[in-house]
Amino acid sequence: MTYDYIILGAGITGLTLLKKMRQKGIVNILALEAEKEPGGLCRSFYVDGHVVDIGGHFFQTKFKDVEDFIFASFPKEKMYKIDPRISKISIEGMDVDYPLESNLWQLPVEKQIKYLISVIRNGEALGKPEPKNYEEWIRWKLGDMICDNYLLPYNIKLWGVTPAEMDVDWIYKIPRVEVEEVLRYSLERQQDVEKYPCHNRPYYPTSGGYGRVMEAVAKDELPYIKLNTKVTDLKYDETTKEWIVNNEFRAKNIINTTPWPDLYEAMGKPVEIKEYISKIKYNKVVVSLFETDDNPTNYHWRYRPEMTEQHHRELYISNFVKDSKNYGVFTETNANRFDADRVTFKGRNLFNYTTPAAYPIPLVGRTAAITAILDFFKPKHLYGIGRWGEHQHHNHDVCIKHALDFVDAL
Numbered sequence: 466m467t468y469d470y471i472i473l474g475a476g477i478t479g480l481t482l483l484k485k486m487r488q489k490g491i492v493n494i495l496a497l498e499a500e501k502e503p504g505g506l507c508r509s510f511y512v513d514g515h516v517v518d519i520g521g522h523f524f525q526t527k528f529k530d531v532e533d534f535i536f537a538s539f540p541k542e543k544m545y546k547i548d549p550r551i552s553k554i555s556i557e558g559m560d561v562d563y564p565l566e567s568n569l570w571q572l573p574v575e576k577q578i579k580y581l582i583s584v585i586r587n588g589e590a591l592g593k594p595e596p597k598n599y600e601e602w603i604r605w606k607l608g609d610m611i612c613d614n615y616l617l618p619y620n621i622k623l624w625g626v627t628p629a630e631m632d633v634d635w636i637y638k639i640p641r642v643e644v645e646e647v648l649r650y651s652l653e654r655q656q657d658v659e660k661y662p663c664h665n666r667p668y669y670p671t672s673g674g675y676g677r678v679m680e681a682v683a684k685d686e687l688p689y690i691k692l693n694t695k696v697t698d699l700k701y702d703e704t705t706k707e708w709i710v711n712n713e714f715r716a717k718n719i720i721n722t723t724p725w726p727d728l729y730e731a732m733g734k735p736v737e738i739k740e741y742i743s744k745i746k747y748n749k750v751v752v753s754l755f756e757t758d759d760n761p762t763n764y765h766w767r768y769r770p771e772m773t774e775q776h777h778r779e780l781y782i783s784n785f786v787k788d789s790k791n792y793g794v795f796t797e798t799n800a801n802r803f804d805a806d807r808v809t810f811k812g813r814n815l816f817n818y819t820t821p822a823a824y825p826i827p828l829v830g831r832t833a834a835i836t837a838i839l840d841f842f843k844p845k846h847l848y849g850i851g852r853w854g855e856h857q858h859h860n861h862d863v864c865i866k867h868a869l870d871f872v873d874a875l
């Protein structure tokens with residue numbers, strides 16, 4: 466049997482493709498998923514009464530069709546809005562609201578003066594041209610103090626590469642606060658949360674973790690998903706113009722939602738994309754659950770730029786998952802920094818999970834590289850959609866949007 470479409474991976478991108486194709490009457494389809502359940506990065510674990518999301522997952526989107534898509538499977542009434550969102554940055558020995566540049570007024574006056582002078586002397590304020598790598602961009606946009614004390618160490622911890630190696634074509638995801646606004650917020654001693662690029666009032670399920678949403682989205686798609694099936698071999702049959710997956714499944718079209726470096730291996734390292742694949746890198750993140758003796762904060766999450774801490778973010782789950790056991794916290798740590806015997810968060814470590822792939826690293830040159838890879842395979846009906854298929858730092862709402870648009874265009 467030859468499928469019309471085989472989808473590699475059943476995270477939210479694969480699930481959206483399946484659902485939307487079926488709605489369109491395309492039913493000769495199959496998704497192959499390595500894990501024992503669908504949902505990918507948006508899943509949750511339930512450990513001793515605690516909820517652990519694979520990374521803090523929240524839903525807020527500017528796309529109406531994406532909202533409709535989620536709420537058609539998981540009714541809006543089963544969600545609540547996190548408002549106000551309480552996210553902090555640990556800096557200068559205290560906790561300051563996110564983003565730091567809008568909340569410098571929370572620092573002691575002497576520190577505030579130093580940070581403000583540094584912001585005023587930034588490259589943008591001095592009229593210098595916008596730099597092309599991320600480290601230079603941070604300095605240019607926000608000044609040396611915010612760069613050296615917060616964003617540089619934080620990004621090194623999160624990504625596992627230096628920001629000097631990273632591009633600037635993804636920074637629409639971070640707040641763009643102008644110098645005048647930094648000064649205004651400092652003088653008025655308040656920030657404008659509407660300036661957040663995303664997640665200022667995100668939705669979250671009233672019960673369980675974000676994985677509950679994935680379970681609902683996946684429910685009707687399960688007959689079209691083959692679980693526990695890792696794609697390890699992918700070949701193109703020039704005679705039949707069909708793809709053969711794992712020497713078992715045949716398809717006229719393949720939609721890849723898994724990391725390209727892994728698929729490159731499964732395809733036997735095609736020489737035509739060798740130079741591009743070297744720019745396509747991803748990292749892994751360890752999600753660790755801790756139980757503490759009391760709840761130290763009312764925060765939802767806190768960023769930890771200090772190099773002395775292994776992890777880069779703490780999520781106070783019992784503060785936003787309404788039926789999670791008390792005093793649960795999970796942390797996110799780049800897998801290269803993680804040492805289970807030396808965790809730095811103070812609490813009982815109950816559970817650790819390493820994501821096989823967490824963040825597509827926005828290296829300089831990777832957008833040109835992924836474009837070349839997608840262009841190369843398109844004539845053979847092999848496509849890439851979603852966080853891995855497009856190798857872009859997309860949130861899950863953008864993955865849904867691109868999957869919906871892809872099927873619309875068929």
Ligand SMILES: Cc1cc2nc3c(=O)[nH]c(=O)nc-3n(C[C@H](O)[C@H](O)[C@H](O)COP(=O)(O)OP(=O)(O)OC[C@H]3O[C@@H](n4cnc5c(N)ncnc54)[C@H](O)[C@@H]3O)c2cc1C
Pocket residue numbers: 473474475476477478479497498499500503504505506507519520521522523524525694695696697722723724727750797822823824850851852853854859860861862864
């Ligand atoms: C720590 C963290 C926090 C995040 N927070 C948010 C947030 O708050 N809001 C938001 O909107 N987005 C957030 N995101 C982004 C969001 O998780 C992703 O955009 C989205 O889940 C990507 O979906 P996907 O289906 O494209 O990829 P994935 O979810 O990674 O799905 C890919 C699937 O492919 C499978 N797979 C991989 N290799 C193979 C193989 N060889 N064979 C078969 N199957 C394979 C995987 O098991 C997986 O199920 C966060 C991401 C991380 C890492």
